[in-house]
Amino acid sequence: MLDEQMAQTTAVEQFKQILPFFPPNPAAILEIGPAAGWMAMLMAAHFPDAVLHLMDGDGTAPQVNGFNKGGTKAWFDRQITLENVLARVPLARVVTHAPDPEVTIPVDVILSTQSWGYHYPIKEYIGLAERSLRPGGRVILDQRLNVKKIGR
Numbered sequence: 010m011l012d013e014q015m016a017q018t019t020a021v022e023q024f025k026q027i028l029p030f031f032p033p034n035p036a037a038i039l040e041i042g043p044a045a046g047w048m049a050m051l052m053a054a055h056f057p058d059a060v061l062h063l064m065d066g067d068g069t070a071p072q073v074n075g076f077n078k079g080g081t082k083a084w085f086d087r088q089i090t091l092e093n094v095l096a097r098v099p100l101a102r103v104v105t106h107a108p109d110p111e112v113t114i115p116v117d118v119i120l121s122t123q124s125w126g127y128h129y130p131i132k133e134y135i136g137l138a139e140r141s142l143r144p145g146g147r148v149i150l151d152q153r154l155n156v157k158k159i160g161r
Contacts, residue, residue: 020047023122023151028055030149035059035117039141041108041134042124046094052120053098061098062114064106113140122151 039062043049049061094103106112110133119142125134131150138148 020051024048024051024055027120027122027149027151030147031056032117032145032147037062037114037116038118038120039064039114039116041065041119041121043094044124048120048122049094049103050097053094053102059117060102060104061094062104062106062116063094064108066108110134110137112137115143116141117143117146118149119146120149125150 035056036058037060038052038056040049040052041064043063043065046063049063052059053061106114114137119134119138121134125131142148
């Protein structure tokens with residue numbers, strides 16, 4: 010229980026820090042690497058009309074562009090994330106996606122905290138961002154210090 014409380018507290022603090030970078034009323038948000046879904050739940054509460062697109066592995070997806078050798082090894086798989094989020098957010102507002110930098114998902118915001126640019130290079134999802142972001146859309150990345158994968 011303590012780990013879950015810590016995760017919730019961390020997500021709340023991160024959300025407070027990144028909230029000023031969101032547009033006022035995004036209709037659709039893509040979160041790359043949502044883990045247990047805490048950030049998704051906070052976004053759902055703050056943006057009650059937004060559709061949440063959650064992209065994470067499920068342990069069975071093939072490697073993507075040479076990364077995740079042996080399959081996607083996410084901390085939390087899509088099923089766990091979906092169960093956590095759906096306990097608090099209506100099904101009609103949540104869409105899950107397997108990791109795929111080739112898809113196009115029309116959104117107003119792409120968010121990734123400790124995933125895109127942390128576990129794999131920024132360049133992996135640049136094309137998805139270019140295709141998916143609506144005019145005026147924003148990419149919000151939580152980038153940690155001393156991460157060596159940023160430019161690869």
